Amino acid sequence: MLSALLDHGHDVRSLSRRGAVPTLGVLAEAAGYEQRRNELYSWDGMKRGSEPFLVIQHTLLGEGRLDFGGARHRLRVGQTMLVTMPHAHRYWLERGGHWEYFWFILSGREALRMAREVLAVAGPVLQPPQDGAAQLAGACHALLTRAMTPAQASVLGYQALAILHDTAFSKAKPQGALPPEMTRVLSHVEANLGGDLRVDALAQVAGLSRAHFVRRFAAEMGVPPSDHVFARRMDRVERLLTASEMKAAEIARATGFADANYLAKAFRRHRGMSPMEFRALRDEAV
Template identity: 55%
Template sequence: MLSQLIDHGFDLKRLTPPRSGMNLHCMAVSAGYEQRRNEHYSWDGMKRGTAPFLVLQHTTFGEGILEYAGVRHKLTPGKTMLVTMPHDHHYFLDRGGHWEYFWMVISGREAMRLALEILSHAGPVLTLSESEIDRLVATTLACLTTPSVSPGQAASLGYAALTTLHDAAFRAHAHSAQTHPPAIDRVITYVEDNLASELHVDRLAGLAGMSRAHFVRSFTAAVGTPPSTYVLERRIARAERLLLATEMSVVDIAAMTGFADGNYFAKVFRRVRNTAPLAHRATRFEAA
């Protein structure tokens, strides 16, 4: 598929579907295939307006740079960047550099929800498999070559791109989970998918088909930590990513990660990470 995009050549297009009588919330807005060579190319995620949207950009040749949450990422061939706007990040071409990539802009509240889940799990730079790259290329080509895009097509293209990134983001977890016994695998998958819900040990033991005592022993032996500690670690890790990757309030992050309220979340976060949630968020402004 990538060869077809190369044959198509450098191009960019803004999609302008006609107004629809029904609101769709994951809409491809524009797409392109570009190269930057020895020129000024720089985007500040806080200077692209106030309306929320996301950008995904896949490197095919050369190298770009992304500075995100205090970390400097090299966007080399095969790397896919996902960022939301507005957000404090910066991506650019180093002086004298060469960067070739294809990209899509997608908007809508469902698009943002999917993007934030991907970011909270995998961060802003993903490594796609060959088949996943083909899917992303096909979506970009469809944006560039479809003469007149309908609202439904724009939504379908937006979903196609984001579900490709979703598969890439959660593939690594699926593979790693297979190293555990099937019963423990089921519990780990359930925890990852339900961090906002109550995750009592008795409930998890039931999912594993074990008594509470046998489950605690089996889980601890397989994973290396008791189930209650594992759940807390996963909640705090998810909360950390949401603090850095989004502008969500502490109250909303608490709700998304299974804490009773914002005050309790802040207390637990401070105890576990030795810093307040908003102080942790402020670290993204620090230099790499």
């Protein structure tokens, strides 16, 4: 499947306009196979419009760079980058460098939900197994070469996300394999997103000292407890903005924020827009 893409050669194809088929949870908007060599190539995740979408980009030759939330990554051969927009990141080609890759642009609520799950577990750089990378290449080749309906393209977009989802979670420790004190804390967090989830309170739930709890949690989950709580609260906020008509103040109380202003500041750091702007995108899509 990779050889078919290589034989086809460099190409870019637009497939569907964002929002054109709002009932599709995964909408394949575009795909491409490109080579950048010794040229200016840089994308800022906060300067690509306000409507949410995601990019999957797999490196075939050379190397790209990614600054994601302040962490620097080298995008090497065999690695796949996953980023959502808008978000505070930038990916680029170093001066004098060479980067050959294929990519997808996807949108839709299910696409973004799956992307957030992958990012929460594995971050923005993944290394799918050889057969997974070949399937990604095959999906890209099909999107570039075949005549298909938006729904048929959606299946290929979902396949690409499913491969990354499998890659992320194949290395993640299942919750049932966690020590009982960590499982207890995770359950407590999910049941009390509107309550007191300070580190000291979570340490008490775990039955550990604060310092020991922070070390154990980070070792088991890959992130500090405060980051996990924030991510779970943001996920709940987005779900309430999408699936309910609750006011910002009500959502703030339900997700542990002091008031609507504090929620708005936290949400803007997370998403690059206000909660109401995020909800407006939902309303435009229906």
